[in-house]
Amino acid sequence: MDLTTxxxxxxxxxxxxxxxxxxxxxxxxxxxxxxxxEDVPKLIAVINKQNYTHELISKSKRVNISVLSQNSNLxxxxxxxxQSGRTSNKLSSVLYEIGxxxxxxxxxxxxxxxxxxxINEIDVGxxxxxxxLLENTKKISYDNVLTYDYYHNVIKGGVPKTAATYINQEKxxxxxxxxxxxxxxxxxxxxxxxxxxxxxxxxxxDLPDDWxxxxxxxxxxxxxxxxxxxx
Ligand SMILES: Cc1cc2nc3c(=O)[nH]c(=O)nc-3n(C[C@H](O)[C@H](O)[C@H](O)COP(=O)(O)O)c2cc1C
Numbered sequence: 001m002d003l004t005t006x007x008x009x010x011x012x013x014x015x016x017x018x019x020x021x022x023x024x025x026x027x028x029x030x031x032x033x034x035x036x037x038e039d040v041p042k043l044i045a046v047i048n049k050q051n052y053t054h055e056l057i058s059k060s061k062r063v064n065i066s067v068l069s070q071n072s073n074l075x076x077x078x079x080x081x082x083q084s085g086r087t088s089n090k091l092s093s094v095l096y097e098i099g100x101x102x103x104x105x106x107x108x109x110x111x112x113x114x115x116x117x118x119i120n121e122i123d124v125g126x127x128x129x130x131x132x133l134l135e136n137t138k139k140i141s142y143d144n145v146l147t148y149d150y151y152h153n154v155i156k157g158g159v160p161k162t163a164a165t166y167i168n169q170e171k172x173x174x175x176x177x178x179x180x181x182x183x184x185x186x187x188x189x190x191x192x193x194x195x196x197x198x199x200x201x202x203x204x205x206d207l208p209d210d211w212x213x214x215x216x217x218x219x220x221x222x223x224x225x226x227x228x229x230x231x
Contacts, residue, residue, distance in 0.1 A: 003167055011148035011165070015066040015080050015106045016045050017090075018056040024104055025052040025085025028077055030148045031127075031164040032065055041134045043116060046127050048162040052085040054128060061118040063132055064103045066110035069143035070150055074157055074193070076109055078215050082160055082191040100136050111145060113138045127164055156185075156199070158192025185226040191216035195223060 017026025031046035045063060047054045057063055080090060095108035105113045116132035148165075151157045159166050183198035193215040197203050204223065211220050 006165070006167065009165075013068045013072070013077075013146045013148055013151050014045075015068065015110070016047065016053060016057075017064050017066075017104060017106065018053055018060050018062060019103050020056045020059040023056060023085075024091055025056055026064075026080055026090055026104075026106060027051050027053040027085075027162075028081030029164070030159075035131070042119070043114065043132045043134060045130050045132060046124070046164045047130060048127050048164070050126075050162055056085075057118060057130060058121075058128075060103070062101050062103050063116045063118060063130060064099050064101070064105045065114045065116065065132075066106045066140075067112050068146040069109050069111050069141060070146050070154075071143055072109040072146055072151075072155075074155060074215065077151070077155070077157055078191065080106075081163075082216060097138075099138075105138065107140050109143075110140045111143055112140055156194045156196055158187050158194050160190075160192050163192075186223040187226045188213045188216060188218060189222045189224055190218040194226065 011030035012032065014029050014032040015026050016029045016032065017024065027047070029045055029047060032043060034041055034043050036042040043065070045065065047057060079094070091104060094106060096104045096106050099105045099115045101115050101117070103115070105115070107113070114134055115136035116134055118130050119133045120131035122129040122131070184204065185197070186195040186204045187193070191213060193213050195204055207220060209220065212218060213222070
């Protein structure tokens with residue numbers, strides 16, 4: 001089975017947030033979509049059980065979602081997508097407003113936002129599919145929508161293991177060429193940061209041994225050569 005075919009599924013990039021008893025968190029998620037339109041529209045969001053956001057959604061049953069714009073840079077994505085609200089304050093130094101449902105809405109780098117409540121939960125193993133009823137919408141900007149394709153190919157961002165779309169390269173034994181002279185991309189196994197030899201102008205193996213990931217500061221040994229997309 002060729003799992004690189006899954007790279008051809010299209011996604012947007014969203015911030016999914018919730019709060020409970022003055023605790024707040026939000027995570028980046030690609031797996032948000034509208035599933036019905038009649039009466040009141042319904043959406044789904046697929047959230048990893050390990051995420052703090054999952055814990056808060058399960059308790060509050062309320063979820064606010066921001067649709068991100070192409071202005072979002074890697075530092076901004078890293079705050080919501082590679083750090084946990086258990087150990088960092090995700091509302092510090094970002095623009096946000098409090099929604100009608102009392103849950104913060106991230107407005108920075110957002111095009112619009114949705115206030116929702118959970119009406120069903122489907123257990124899919126590592127993740128829960130939260131079925132959401134749309135209760136309020138907010139227009140924020142007219143910037144271009146950030147797609148996952150743009151995030152991956154232009155911003156050069158990766159995904160952590162908790163992402164619904166993460167693919168374990170070692171487990172699935174993708175064809176990865178070894179010892180060639182062409183420019184490759186290396187992915188941080190901790191935070192998903194991509195080191196692109198072509199963009200950087202320096203081969204990964206020529207970086208000093210004490211070089212660390214610019215995003216999560218893990219050592220060079222935690223990088224792996226990226227999957228070659230053969231499609
Ligand atoms: C591009 C990208 C896409 C992601 N997609 C998802 C997703 O669809 N579902 C999910 O649960 N986590 C996803 N994640 C991972 C969470 O954003 C990440 O685990 C976050 O640090 C969790 O924060 P929390 O513990 O405060 O909830 C994604 C991360 C990135 C960078």
